[in-house]
Structure formats: C-alpha cells, structure tokens
Amino acid sequence: MQSDNRFITLNDIQSILSIAKRTLEIESKAVANLINLLDEEFALAVQFILECNGRVVVSGVGKSAIVASKIVATLNSTGTPAIFMHAADAIHGDLGTIQENDVVICLSKSGNTPEIKALLPLLKIAKHKLIAITGNMESSLAKQADFVLNTYVEKEACPNNLAPTTSTSAQMAMGDALAISLLELKGFSSSDFAKYHPGGTLGKKLYLRVADIVENNQKPQVNIDANVKEVIVEISEKMLGVTAIMEGDKVVGIVTDGDIRRMLSKYDNISGLTARDIMTLNPKTVTVDTLAVKALKLLQEKNISQLLAFDGETYAGVVHIHNLINEGIL
Structure with a gap:
C-alpha cells in the first residue's frame, strides 16, 4: 500500500489497528461500567435540574472543560438552558456568570x-446547588457536592495512563445520560428539537415541508386532450421531468419523461397521440404539509423521481428528488 510516497507494511497496518481496537475496547468497557455506577444520586440530580427555575452552569478545567462545553451544547439543544463557565476564570471574575436560581x-x-477546590467554598457561600461528575468519590469535589455522579474509570486508554481519554469519554457519556433523561421527562419532541435546530440539514429534516419546496417550482400541467408535442414542451419548459394531466380542474394522471421514452419505443407514428393515450393513471401524491424527509422516503420506496403535491383536493405542484438533494435532505 502506497501513501504519500511512503510504504506501509502489513505489520504496520496490523499494529496500528491493534492500538485503535485496544483504545476503543478500554473506553467502551469504561462507559458500559457507568451503568453499574448509576444510583439514586443520579435520579435526584435529574429531578433537581428538572425543577430548577434557573440555568445549568457547567464547569471544569483542562480536558474536562472541553467536555463541559459539549454537555452545555447538548443540554441547550435538548431544551435545558445551560451555560459554560471555566473554573479557572470563575475565581478570577467570572463567578458572576452564576445567577441566583x-x-x-x-x-x-x-x-x-x-x-x-478554590471554587467549592465560593459556591457554598452563595448557596448554589452543586452536582459533581467525578471519578474520585473521596475527593474534595465529591464530599462537598449536593449530588455526585460517579464516573470512575480503571485506567486511561493512554498507555502511560496520563492523557485524559477514557475518563473524558465517561464524562461525556454521563452528560448525555443527564441530557436525555431531562429530555424525556420534559416530553421534548422532534418539533421542539426543530425550534433549536432551524439551520442546516438536521433542521430541514425536522421542519421543511413539501409546501416549502413546491412554491419555488413551476407547476407543470396540460389538458388531457393536449397533443404529444404540447406535453413534451410542458415537461421540457417546467424542467421537472413530469407534467400533471388535467381534466377540468382535476388531475387524472401524469406523463413523465420516462413515459415519453416508452411512447417513442412503442409507436412509429405519434402525430395523432394525445396526453390521454400515454399518461400514467393513479400517480403517487403527497400533501403539501408532509415533511420533506417523508416525501423522500416515499420516493425511495417507490423508486420514482417525482411526486404530485396536493393542498386538499387542489393540485399544488411537483416535488422532485433533485429538490431534496439540493436542500441537503438526501
């Protein structure tokens, strides 16, 4: 195997993979063991946060501070107001970050x-409730906290047992357990989640609807008695690979670019053909209030490229799989 003009041997590959597998095994076992460490303290901490009228202020130093920032992000995105405060900065002026409740x-x-250790007495003086996430149940933090969440790990994945690896994985997992417990107890739904994630692909999957797409598309349609040329022109001009076939104000079928190809293979003379002769009956449809991600699922299940969208009984337009790709849904 060649990479950047350097040769890597099979032994090198096996050695690297062995290190990676060992790391993941150590960390996964430590995280799994947290299940055995969970006790009443965890439930009490969750209930206290649930009843708290203020925010959750998460603090730490070093790698723990980075994990604390991630926990804050997870709490905020799942409906629990939170803010990060670096422990070192707290004792140099940022203690004012913490509000009364x-x-x-x-x-x-x-x-x-x-x-x-410097922060602990200041929190006690201000009578702030303290939740500890620590791997040392005999520590100053554990002894002075109101609730202690045990994240003990036997060893770090680092062969020198120094670099925070397993311990930070355990902290991260415990933070997730807190956030998801709060989420479920609050009845935090996917629609609530969408309010906090309006941007990007995730947000679109949660709130983007067919109506938001079809309003930006043209609305291809021809009468059932339209000749083949009119049908082809409509499909070409509207650039959605399909046109609805109308009888009065009712959709009675569709013609796709695939139908056009099949027509050309079937007929030597197409001059007398109309939309009625080549249309597909009972087209697949969605309502305009359908989530775009659900429309995508239907397209994939039916192995088709377009769906006709309806607002009640009214034909509203077409949603094409390319629309969903452009929106980043797929």
Whole structure:
C-alpha cells in the first residue's frame, strides 16, 4: 500500500489497528461500567435540574472543560438552558456568570484540581446547588457536592495512563445520560428539537415541508386532450421531468419523461397521440404539509423521481428528488 510516497507494511497496518481496537475496547468497557455506577444520586440530580427555575452552569478545567462545553451544547439543544463557565476564570471574575436560581455541575476526574477546590467554598457561600461528575468519590469535589455522579474509570486508554481519554469519554457519556433523561421527562419532541435546530440539514429534516419546496417550482400541467408535442414542451419548459394531466380542474394522471421514452419505443407514428393515450393513471401524491424527509422516503420506496403535491383536493405542484438533494435532505 502506497501513501504519500511512503510504504506501509502489513505489520504496520496490523499494529496500528491493534492500538485503535485496544483504545476503543478500554473506553467502551469504561462507559458500559457507568451503568453499574448509576444510583439514586443520579435520579435526584435529574429531578433537581428538572425543577430548577434557573440555568445549568457547567464547569471544569483542562480536558474536562472541553467536555463541559459539549454537555452545555447538548443540554441547550435538548431544551435545558445551560451555560459554560471555566473554573479557572470563575475565581478570577467570572463567578458572576452564576445567577441566583442556577444549578452548577463541576467536572473533574480527580475532584481535587486547585481551581475546583478554590471554587467549592465560593459556591457554598452563595448557596448554589452543586452536582459533581467525578471519578474520585473521596475527593474534595465529591464530599462537598449536593449530588455526585460517579464516573470512575480503571485506567486511561493512554498507555502511560496520563492523557485524559477514557475518563473524558465517561464524562461525556454521563452528560448525555443527564441530557436525555431531562429530555424525556420534559416530553421534548422532534418539533421542539426543530425550534433549536432551524439551520442546516438536521433542521430541514425536522421542519421543511413539501409546501416549502413546491412554491419555488413551476407547476407543470396540460389538458388531457393536449397533443404529444404540447406535453413534451410542458415537461421540457417546467424542467421537472413530469407534467400533471388535467381534466377540468382535476388531475387524472401524469406523463413523465420516462413515459415519453416508452411512447417513442412503442409507436412509429405519434402525430395523432394525445396526453390521454400515454399518461400514467393513479400517480403517487403527497400533501403539501408532509415533511420533506417523508416525501423522500416515499420516493425511495417507490423508486420514482417525482411526486404530485396536493393542498386538499387542489393540485399544488411537483416535488422532485433533485429538490431534496439540493436542500441537503438526501
């Protein structure tokens, strides 16, 4: 195998994969063991946050601070107001971040880092409730916290047992357990989730509807007695690969570019043909209030490229799979 003009041997590959597998095995076992460490303290902490009138202030130092930031992001996106406060900055002016009704979560593997130890009495003086996420149940943090979530790990994945790896994975998982517990107890739904994620692909999957797409498309349609040329011109001009076939104000069928190809293969003389002769009956349809992601699922299930959209009984337009690709849904 050649990479950047350097040769890598089969032994090199196996060695690298062995390291990676060992790392994942150590971390996965530690995270799985958290299940055994969960106790009443976790439930009480969740219930306290649920009843809290303020925010959740999450703090830590070093790698724990980075994990704390991620937990804050997860809480905010799942309906629990949260803010990050670096423990070192807290004792140098940022303690004002914490408001009267806030609850504080401190992350620390050892529970004895100088910044955390300096912060603890200040939190007690201000009478803020404290939740500890720590791997040391005998630490200053654990002893002074109102609730303790045990994230003990036997060893780091680092062969020197120094670089925070397994411990930060455990902290991250515990933070997720907190956030999802709160989410479910609050009855936080996908529509609620969409309010916090209006941008990007995720947001679109949660809120973008067929109506939002068809309003930007042209609306191809011809009368059932239109000749083949009119049908082809309509499909070509509207650039959606399809046209609805109308009888009065009612859709009675469709003609797709595939129907046109099949017509050309079947007939030597097409001069007398009309839309009625080549249309497909009972086209697949969706309502305009259907989520775009559900429209995509229907297209994939039926192995087709377009759906006719209806607003009640009224033909509203066409949603094409290319629309969904352009929106980033697919």
